Amino acid sequence: MARPEGTVRKSSIMTYLNRWRASQPDSRNRHSGAAATFIPAAPSVIGFILFAAAALCPLFLSEFKVGLIGLGLTYGLFAIGLDLAWGRTGIISIGQAVFFGLGTYGVAIALVRHGSAPLGAAIGIALAGILGAFTAAVGLRRVTNPSTMAVLTLATTLLAEKVARDWWSLTNGSSGLYVPPLTSTYSYYYVCFVATAAVVALLWLFVLRRPLGNRLTAIRLNDRRAEHLGIPIFRERVVAFTLSAVVSAVAGCLSAPWMSSVSPDRVGILLSTQVLVWVAVGGRATLLGPFVGAVALTYGQDVLASSMGESYLLLLGVLFILSVLLVPNGVAGLFLTGPQLTDTTPVGETPPPRSMAAAGDVLAAEAIVKRFAGNTVLDGVDLRVKPREIVCLIGPNGAGKTTLINVLSGAIECDSGSVALRGEPIERTPPDRRVAAGLARTFQIPSLFPGLTVAEHLILARQEAGVVAPLPEAYARLEREHAGQRVEMLSLSDRRSLEIAMALCSRPDVLLLDEPAAGLARNEAGALAKTLRALRDHAGCAIVCVEHDMEIVRDLADRVICLHHGKVISEGTMDQVSANAEVRRAYLGLV
Amino acid sequence: MSGWIQFLLDFAWVSAGLALVAFSLGLILGELKIVNIAQGDLMMVGAYSMYAMRELPFLVALAATCVVGLLLGFVLERGVLRWVYDKGFMATLLATWGVGIVLEQGIATVFTVSQKGIDAPLKGLVEIGDVVYPTYRVVVAAGIAVLLALLLLFVYRTSLGLRLRASIDNVEMASVLGISPQRTFAMVFSVATALAVLAGALIAPTIAINPTLGLSFLAPAFFAVLISKPGSLAGPVVGAVAVEFTFTLLQAYFNITIAESVLFGLLALFIVLKPQGISWSWKPAREKAS
Structure with missing residues (x-):
């Protein structure tokens, strides 16, 4: 099927906001306006404030806290990666840390061996992409049971943790790899900040506000209907999951320098669990939610873990159950109720009807x-x-x-x-x-x-x-x-x-x-x-x-x-x- | 010769425990349509329950642990799961995920994370062929085999079992025929929980007890369920035997991590070839056709 790429209206944040303003007085003029009427100004305002706070916080906070927020930001990007699969497309992944950990290990191994960190990152990200594509291709076919993907991702994270523990020569086993400390927390914070913002902006412009983003939402809401609208659901799911793995791996790469040691729990089940909690509590299918969830809970963990110890995780579990039961859309979902789709109505001349063979059965x-x-x-x-x-x-x-x-x-x-x-x-x-x-x-x-x-x-x-x-x-x-x-x-x-x-x-x-x-x-x-x-x-x-x-x-x-x-x-x-x-x-x- | 006897005994021991867990998992997936990620943690609760009652006679502790399992299942179903049935597959999965975290951390808070151990009630060894094997493992493997045989007979040969299978097949149709889904769900989850807890309790004397002990059983148990036809109750049992047979065989040639990787690769291949699983059920064909 001819993809409407060329004919699609270019969407950027500015045209999006302009269209929203234009559509305010009379939303019924055009169908595009109707889709936009539900956008309140709140998300952009809150988003801007949080963005500014993240950009300026090194001016006010101690080096330690900046490091904590920097780690939180990379975790937020990790959560955005999971959200692409789970929140946007409805693919469950309970082993997302594998992809994150591949990135982290890629960079850590390169740093420890005095190799090139970008090369290590590239290898980690490539492996994550391949593994993600492979997992999705096996687990997301039309005929496959819905529980298959849950089992596959779970098994991957359990296995990856063991492999990381056993492969001494590469990972130094349970004791982990000691990453050389950062020379400047502040400058690396800005590296993280810019990289994270760049990845999110790219996702927003080239995935979420494009026909692909609409397709993912359609697949999440009703895959059978999506398929009968002409959406190739298997292909788009594999694309979404691969993308989700790659974004998580990028986050993993960025996070490596924040850690003093990179140990097998970076690919393991506990981190896979935590990222689910961040997304669930923060809010699925939003840009702010995963960041809010990740930064708040990473920061909170540090503050509370010293006083509560193990019971912090107990609290996290209870929080998770409560959020599944009571606020299925997370904290961000309480405030943000924007449209779920971008107006991608093709513009241009309507081509003539299909040429129909005069004789014969259709x-x-x-x-x-x-x-x-x-x-x-x-x-x-x-x-x-x-x-x-x-x-x-x-x-x-x-x-x-x-x-x-x-x-x-x-x-x-x-x-x-x-x-x-x-x-x-x-x-x-x-x-x-x-x-x-x-x-x-x-x-x-x-x-x-x-x-x-x-x-x-x-x-x-x-x-x-x-x-x-x-x-x-x-x-x-x-x-x-x-x-x-x-x-x-x-x-x-x-x-x-x-x-x-x-x-x-x-x-x-x-x-x-x-x-x-x-x-x-x-x-x-x-x-x-x-x-x-x-x-x-x-x-x-x-x-x-x-x-x-x-x-x-x-x-x-x-x-x-x-x-x-x-x-x-x-x-x-x-x-x-x-x-x-x-x-x-x-x-x-x-x- | 002794190598084969050793292999068969090891295989019987590990597959018995897994079969019980997989049966329970398949029961929950079949009836409640829930992927129960907390399954391993339910086993862990069983092991800790035995540890807490280590002063009592073993069989008394075992019986009490089963009661704990029934109660725990009932509380979880009424308190958590019941609220997410209508929120879809993903929500139920996440709810059990949360339950797992809470159980794990709750136990860690009460018992600390340090490893515990309990003694087996039967300390002797038996000689089979020229292999010496712990009596406890042989007895437990045999006991589980009998229990599973009884459970499958119950499921496939009694009217209550028929009602259960009807409800698994089509819960709405079954409810029209007077099989209350609420009651069946609560009952099935309680029993399935008790079985998982029992499996944990039986394995407890042979392992180091810690809050994350269930994790190592989770993946193989799911493999066992995944390779059998959805809704089948005999399937996971046969699946568990197949998984453990392959795994024990692989371990004879590779170290455990490589063996697990190969097993995982085989599973992926299996899913590609047989995405709906295999029908292991020994139901006669005419019953299915009618």
Whole structure:
């Protein structure tokens, strides 16, 4: 799929703030404004104050305290690294210290051997990136259990600690490597400060405020929906995790000179635990939260550990449980409620519609078989859809209608059979690439991104489409009237419409709808057939629609297909199908 | 010959302990859908409970420790976990993570971090073939094998076990059929906790007791669960045996850290090839199909 890189509006902090100001008086003018209305001035002000405090603190504090805050800053960057995976993308990592420790050891080994520290840092960061990419590639595939990543990262940190302890010649075992003391705490503090600020600024400008940042948020909020919008979730997760490993390793490199000795606990489970606590307490998916958490708790640890000893960690554990239970968004989450997405709506001319091959089927499925644990749900189903045709799938409960939609959209793979879109075989293609090829879908229960507004949903859909396709009137009205509303506040019919609108943004050749009328009020359902026919005429796509309401089917369908026990038992016009004796038996339950 | 007997005895001893822990872990993951990072710390609590009651007769202390485990599980489920079920996979994982930290640090505060030890109740040695092996380990390994056999029989051959499996398979459907999720969750977590605590208690006489002793069991126990099909209860037991067999074999050729690294590499390879795990379950096929 063509990435909308070139067409994306450049976002920087200034344009971002300007847009916020511009959007203040009337937020409903443009969808971009609606996404920005929730930004209060507070985060930028607090951020600026903390930034200034960090920049100026060496003027007021003792050398020891400056060193403590410098270490806190590098820990903050470490936490930002974890946050990229956990807070932004929703990938759990309980062994993040491995990446941090690779950086620390890289620099420490170089320093101890009087080698080049930048070379040591580069090696450490490269190893962290490779290990991160490898771990993610193994643990984050679509078919993998969600607990896999937790186990892999946990095992990595436990193992790394042992390796660091055993590999005497390189790490000096448990006693650790003695890093030569700094010649000037103050000048190294500023090295740390500038490097940390630079990394965060780069992340902000080139990841978080870019389409990639939006994609990561989408994956975190609803990976299934993200995938069916055309986001390659596996690739982006691997990218996010690798990036998270690299940022943590950079932080590790910076931290090495602050430590008198670098010992195996730098890659170990305790530090992995602490960084989770910093992010959880500070606030996930914010820039300030991880820094606030890391600096405050590092500083606090030093102050309290002398008086409390071991029980400081007990306090930390209790704090962690409480923050998970009571403030899941952390301290920063209490104050910062900004938009979660950047407006990346592509600008430029809308290209002409897809060139459609005049003849032939746009979608053709042949002999589809799908079994679940010996239970055959689809038993050799054939389905052919012509361009701009509306096909309705009917059949009693358990006939395999939704499974067929899932097979067509790629949510599940069929055991055998073929699916072709415009003649191209797609049965082994992942869902995101099917979207790019022109196949979009909705779900039986609308699948949206919790916490995002209507406008933000459309930003995502258009970002992935790379163009702004005009919406049919019924859906354009939804965008005009509810742009700033979070999807939880929408009625069911509006949520269904939003899902269809998002699907339409990708300008599909075939739109798969799973029970678009389910749960709608009588009058809403009555209007649906008309709306969908208008949609077909407007967007020029074929529609495959699962529907139970026979009146809607009669008004809507060009052709009706009846499934029963995973087989097509009748096909034709509504009258032909309803006259079929087998269909009557299936619906009336007579065998 | 004696090398093989030695190998089999070592393998039986380590796999028995791990199998019990893995069964408990699989039970929690299956029913509550929670990745319990505190599992190793629950074992640690068991070991310390035995240490605290070292003056009492061993079996009395063991029984009391099981009660401690049941109570601890109940308190944790009602007090912490229950509040995070609806917050998703990540929140539950982090909550158990926090519980682990608190248990570890709580124990460290009460007992200090210095290493402790307790005596085994059976101090003798048995001669098997031409290998001399501690009686305690042989008895405990056999005892755990019997316990696990009984537990699996209970799970797969009783109506209460059927209700449990129904609830693991689909908790909402099971609740419609009158199997209360709240009660099942509390019960399952209590029992699973007691089993992990029991495993820790049984291992206690053979190791140095310290607050982080559970960590070394955590990774292999998760490996055992990960290579079996999600929701299967026999799976983790077989998985534990498979993991320990591989590990014991690797240790015969490499030092322990390299052996662990190789084991980890094998696990990664396994996940790539079999991301859904293997179905070890000995349920008859027709029961699954129906």
